[in-house]
Amino acid sequence: MDHDPGLGALSSLGGFFVLRTGRPPHDGPPTLAEAYAARDADVKQEVYANPVIFRVRKVARSLRAPELRVAASIAHLGFAARLWSVALGSAALYGSVPDLDPRLLRWDADASAPDELWLAEVRGLPAERIGEVVREAHLVPLAAALRAQLPLSERLLWGNAASALMGAVRQIDRWAVDNGRTDVASRARALAAELFAHPTLAGALDPATLRRRSCCLYYRLPGGGLCGDCCFDRPPGTDARRGPRS
Secondary structure: OOOOOOOHHHHHHOHHHOOEEOOOOOOOOOEHHHHHHOOOOOOOOOOOOOHHHHHHHHHHHHHOOOOHHHHHHHHHHHHHHHHHHHHHHHHHHHOEEEOOOOOOEEEOOOOOOOOOEEEOOOOEEEHHHHHHHHHHHHHHHHHHHHHHHOOOOHHHHHHHHHHHHHHHHHHHHHHHHHHOOHHHHHHHHHHHHHHHOOOOOOOOEOOOOOOEOOOOOHHHOOOOOOOOOOOOOOOEOOEOOOOOOO
16 A cells, blocks of 8 residues: 555544654754764753754753653653654554665754654655664664763663553554454554564563563653552662662
């Protein structure tokens, strides 16, 4: 199935699956290629100088994060969820994925989903290239940008990516049940299984429980608690933990 020009069908899956197309409503947002390459550490106000760190600081202020690395993990988890949702949702609905080349995708780090991402041109690629489209084109350079500027473990970031991918699968499953589209859910699960077999994601989730084996650090936020797929049974420091710290 071909993409519709504006990827409009994705909106039915939820806000994280929506991808704006064409030009942003205002000039200025850089491409993600530019965002991943930025390394200016003195960024507190200027959104376009270093969008990745700007976003981390924005999340830190919003959630009152005690450390920038905690905010960085939460920001990374959300962004990974956006990318997987757009790509997997497209593959499941259309049978192909949009080319999310970082040079074509503009990002407003000061905006919220779905208005933060704008794809200049919709070009369909075979669904089997979803790993290349998301993992190689975005998650690898995004992890490199974050780790070059903040103390984050690679294991934590790939745990975030795995958790975000499984979250997209679950949302597609729910939509498929509500809309009688088991074919959509089947395509999403088949593609996800291949993605989880890749060395970067293999072992990131417990195969029996689908709980992650690393922690996103959400529990360190004021009143944060635990995520639904957390490796811990209780927040560290309150009782015995089930898994290791990241």
